[in-house]
Amino acid sequence: xxxLRRPWARRLVACGAAGLALLLSGCVFLxxxxxxxxxxxxxxxxxxxxxxxxVILCHQPVIRTGDVRWFGxxxxxxxxxxxxxxxxxxxxxxxxxxxxxxxxxxxTLELGFADDKLNRIAIPEPYFAVMPKAFLxxxxxxxxxGKIDQAGKTVETSVSAPDVASARPxxxxxxxxxxxxxxxxxxxxxxxxxxxxxxxxxxxRAGVFDMILHFDTASGDLVTWQALTPVGKIGFNFEKPE
Numbered sequence: 001x002x003x004l005r006r007p008w009a010r011r012l013v014a015c016g017a018a019g020l021a022l023l024l025s026g027c028v029f030l031x032x033x034x035x036x037x038x039x040x041x042x043x044x045x046x047x048x049x050x051x052x053x054x055v056i057l058c059h060q061p062v063i064r065t066g067d068v069r070w071f072g073x074x075x076x077x078x079x080x081x082x083x084x085x086x087x088x089x090x091x092x093x094x095x096x097x098x099x100x101x102x103x104x105x106x107x108t109l110e111l112g113f114a115d116d117k118l119n120r121i122a123i124p125e126p127y128f129a130v131m132p133k134a135f136l137x138x139x140x141x142x143x144x145x146g147k148i149d150q151a152g153k154t155v156e157t158s159v160s161a162p163d164v165a166s167a168r169p170x171x172x173x174x175x176x177x178x179x180x181x182x183x184x185x186x187x188x189x190x191x192x193x194x195x196x197x198x199x200x201x202x203x204x205r206a207g208v209f210d211m212i213l214h215f216d217t218a219s220g221d222l223v224t225w226q227a228l229t230p231v232g233k234i235g236f237n238f239e240k241p242e
Contacts, residue, residue, distance in 0.1 A: 028070055029150050034062045036155075040144030053125040054133050056140070061117035068111065068118060072207020072230035075111075076200045087111040091197035091209060094182050105179035107197055130173040138163035139225075139236055153232030161239045168238065170220040174213065181213075191217045207231075 038045040038060065049055040065085070075087035093105040112120030123136070139159055146157030169177070171191065181193035193213045199206035207230035214224040227234040 028067050031062050031067055036144055042141045050133050054123045056121040058119045061119040063118040065113050065116050074199060074201050074203040074206035083115055085113040090200040092200050094196040096180050096182055099180055101179055130177045131169050132167035135164045135167035156235040158237045168222055171215040172220060189217055191215045
């Protein structure tokens, strides 16, 4: 009799696990939605430090450690001080086939957590040698106006010209910042560059990330910036500069 029940038991466990996964993703979605609302009132909910790199401080943290892992972001190193954690996160850029780059173009971040909530994001200074901090801040703030499609697993927003003013980097500057794209093609008036990054950590479920940038070939202006993550797509559409 126990043998007959085992398939049903396995199915019950599988259904329970699936239901738990859906519940978890739903909770993550609600916290992401709250984070988006906070970005909509950026100056009330966040502080910036720009003396050494760019540091974003969250006044009322909502994103949890488990949420960040659910996004596929895993630490390469973890420092602990009491209940606080500091993550060093790194993604290794994949160069074009047959190309050996002499400069390291990996992406790195520092994430700080207190009481299991993300309260600090730090981006190193070297990235801003060619990418103005005002540009990145404008892009982050625009996320507060973005539209979230939970079913389609997409977040999309428009970045207005005043958001980034004259700070928008052109294709030549992006090439200096990120190196040669993993793949590139031209479609109509656009040059499309894809950059692929693999996690430096061997931790399970660490995600591969792709960045896809569309440039106006003639002017070099950035038109769209998309990030393809293990759990969905984030897209930024840039208005044409005056």
